[in-house]
Amino acid sequence: xxxxxxxxxxxxxxxxxxxxxxxxxxxxxxxxxxxxxxxxxxxxxxxxxxxxxxxxxxxxxxxxxxxxxxxxxxxxxxxxxxxxxxxxxxxxxxxxxxxxxxxxxxxxxxxxxxxxxxxxxxxxxxxxxxxxxxxxxxxxxxxxxxxxxxxxxxxxxxxxxxxxxxxxxxxxxxxxxxxxxxxxxxxxxxxxxxxxxxxxxxxxxxxxxxxxxxxxxxxxxxxxxxxxxxxxxxxxxxxxxxxxxxxxxxxxxxxxxxxxxxxxx
Amino acid sequence: xxxxxxxxxxxxxxxxxxxxxxxxxxxxxxxxxxxxxxxxxxxxxxxxxxxxxxxxxxxxxxxxxxxxxxxxxxxxxxxxxxxxxxxxxxxxxxxxxxxxxxxxxxxxxxxxxxxxxxxxxxxxxxxxxxxxxxxxxxxxxxxxxxxxxxxxxxxxxxxxxxxxxxxxxxxxxxxxxxxxxxxxxxxxxxxxxxxxxxxxxxxxxxxxxxxxxxxxxxxxxxxxxxxxxxxxxxxxxxxxxxxxxxxxxxxxxxxxxxxxxxxxxxxxxxxxxxxxxxxxxxxxxxxx
Ligand SMILES: Nc1ncnc2c1ncn2[C@@H]1O[C@H](COP(=O)(O)OP(=O)(O)O)[C@@H](O)[C@H]1O
Ligand SMILES: [Mg+2]
Numbered sequence: 243x244x245x246x247x248x249x250x251x252x253x254x255x256x257x258x259x260x261x262x263x264x265x266x267x268x269x270x271x272x273x274x275x276x277x278x279x280x281x282x283x284x285x286x287x288x289x290x291x292x293x294x295x296x297x298x299x300x301x302x303x304x305x306x307x308x309x310x311x312x313x314x315x316x317x318x319x320x321x322x323x324x325x326x327x328x329x330x331x332x333x334x335x336x337x338x339x340x341x342x343x344x345x346x347x348x349x350x351x352x353x354x355x356x357x358x359x360x361x362x363x364x365x366x367x368x369x370x371x372x373x374x375x376x377x378x379x380x381x382x383x384x385x386x387x388x389x390x391x392x393x394x395x396x397x398x399x400x401x402x403x404x405x406x407x408x409x410x411x412x413x414x415x416x417x418x419x420x421x422x423x424x425x426x427x428x429x430x431x432x433x434x435x436x437x438x439x440x441x442x443x444x445x446x447x448x449x450x451x452x453x454x455x456x457x458x459x460x461x462x463x464x465x466x467x468x469x470x471x472x473x474x475x476x477x478x479x480x481x482x483x484x485x486x487x488x489x490x491x492x493x494x495x496x497x498x499x500x501x502x503x504x505x506x507x
Numbered sequence: 508x509x510x511x512x513x514x515x516x517x518x519x520x521x522x523x524x525x526x527x528x529x530x531x532x533x534x535x536x537x538x539x540x541x542x543x544x545x546x547x548x549x550x551x552x553x554x555x556x557x558x559x560x561x562x563x564x565x566x567x568x569x570x571x572x573x574x575x576x577x578x579x580x581x582x583x584x585x586x587x588x589x590x591x592x593x594x595x596x597x598x599x600x601x602x603x604x605x606x607x608x609x610x611x612x613x614x615x616x617x618x619x620x621x622x623x624x625x626x627x628x629x630x631x632x633x634x635x636x637x638x639x640x641x642x643x644x645x646x647x648x649x650x651x652x653x654x655x656x657x658x659x660x661x662x663x664x665x666x667x668x669x670x671x672x673x674x675x676x677x678x679x680x681x682x683x684x685x686x687x688x689x690x691x692x693x694x695x696x697x698x699x700x701x702x703x704x705x706x707x708x709x710x711x712x713x714x715x716x717x718x719x720x721x722x723x724x725x726x727x728x729x730x731x732x733x734x735x736x737x738x739x740x741x742x743x744x745x746x747x748x749x750x751x752x753x754x755x756x757x758x759x760x761x762x763x764x765x766x767x768x769x770x771x772x773x774x775x776x777x778x779x780x781x782x783x784x785x786x787x788x789x790x791x792x793x794x795x
Pocket of ligand 1: 299300
């Protein structure tokens with residue numbers, strides 16, 4: 243009787259769903275480059291986790307390991323409770339470059355994950371158009387990529403990512419090649435979309451303020467060899483507005499991370 | 508929204524570009540007339556021997572005789588064109604097929620590469636007499652020679668195009684769990700198409716050269732036979748008329764490839780692309 247009462251009381255007693263669990267994950271490339279040295283962390287359902295660090299510290303390697311695109315050379319890595327050994331349906335990835343197919347319209351690019359599984363139906367097309375609307379591309383369904391600006395191309399790539407229907411979204415510097423203004427707006431839209439579809443997100447960036455603004459948790463990485471230097475919880479309430487970035491609490495956190503990166507690189 | 512700025516690739520103001528086009532056409536016509544006039548004058552005034560260089564008028568008369576009044580030229584014309592086209596198509600199948608095998612299988616690529624290099628550095632025309640010895644005097648040896656000569660650019664361009672597949676896009680396909688077959692069909696092949704088409708454009712003119720060389724070696728029909736015969740008989744106006752027809756044939760083949768290119772690689776042709784977007788959007792709104 244009493245044990246049941248204890249289990250039901252207090253939020254700590256109910257464990258949040260672990261989506262990704264990395265335990266000492268290592269990656270040494272064929273040439274002997276140690277890209278990632280013993281990384282351990284958890285990502286929980288619905289969390290927005292940033293992977294932050296200077297270039298070459300193994301952020302992309304970490305994400306590609308989680309995506310099952312490359313094999314780890316050590317440690318254990320599970321997603322939704324099963325080992326990651328190959329690309330899987332419940333994980334989808336987006337890259338810094340939009341990697342759209344120039345011979346397909348925006349709509350057909352979004353439909354690519356569907357096409358790989360089966361012949362797209364009318365309902366699939368309607369859903370894809372809905373996703374383009376969600377990413378702010380109403381009326382551009384039939385435009386070809388070369389007629390779209392860089393920001394719009396990334397919106398198409400984002401819609402395509404969402405069309406994969408995965409619960410865990412991996413984004414590798416998705417807006418890193420865009421100008422400051424476009425990037426900021428797309429970041430805000432990414433947060434809005436995540437609220438709408440309840441996705442779990444791992445987001446690679448080398449911008450400290452961006453990582454703090456977006457995330458529930460920041461994984462700070464340092465290079466040579468690439469390793470996880472710290473795991474920082476970001477306590478700010480959601481939804482967040484851009485004004486947050488002007489508060490002393492926000493800047494204190496940014497400084498703290500800058501310190502970690504500065505002292506160890 | 509600054510990132511929503513679209514450039515729909517519209518051609519620049521119509522009237523101004525029309526006027527420029529007309530002025531360019533006039534310039535070209537003027538240069539053409541000047542060259543022909545100089546040629547005619549140099550023959551008329553005896554600056555060069557009539558025997559060596561027939562006058563444009565004589566060439567036109569010879570052409571009229573061959574193409575219209577006797578119509579003797581057409582069987583030869585079509586035989587040569589058929590040989591070139593057949594050789595080209597076989598070259599596309601074999602060259603493209605070999606390139607696909609090399610692109611998809613590194614061991615095959617490694618084993619095949621010395622032979623491909625040998626094929627490239629050998630002056631392939633030299634194989635013509637051997638082919639004739641093998642295949643006799645019909646159209647087959649000419650088709651084979653055309654094929655061998657156009658094989659290489661088609662092979663190497665297809666291979667290059669397939670191998671330069673974007674690594675990120677490839678990884679994206681893998682993350683979507685696409686099969687090798689799907690990656691090939693949806694990513695590698697269309698991505699390589701612009702380079703493949705460039706190889707085909709080179710290939711088709713080489714195939715025509717191959718067909719003519721084959722006819723020089725031995726034949727009873729074909730434009731090569733005709734030119735050789737007229738030249739031996741010192742009927743140079745007729746020989747020039749045949750040469751002119753070969754230019755026409757080359758142009759026909761070239762433009763056929765251009766049309767094919769604008770269809771197969773439509774995304775590199777801005778105007779077609781904008782038009783295609785509009786058509787697809789219209790079809791969708793009609794259905795809805
Ligand atoms: N395929 C590979 N083969 C060998 N070394 C690699 C490969 N990919 C990445 N590396 C190396 O691993 C390190 C981490 O790379 P990466 O994960 O791309 O860093 P980041 O994304 O943080 O910039 C770098 O030193 C890089 O040169
Ligand atoms: Mg990277």
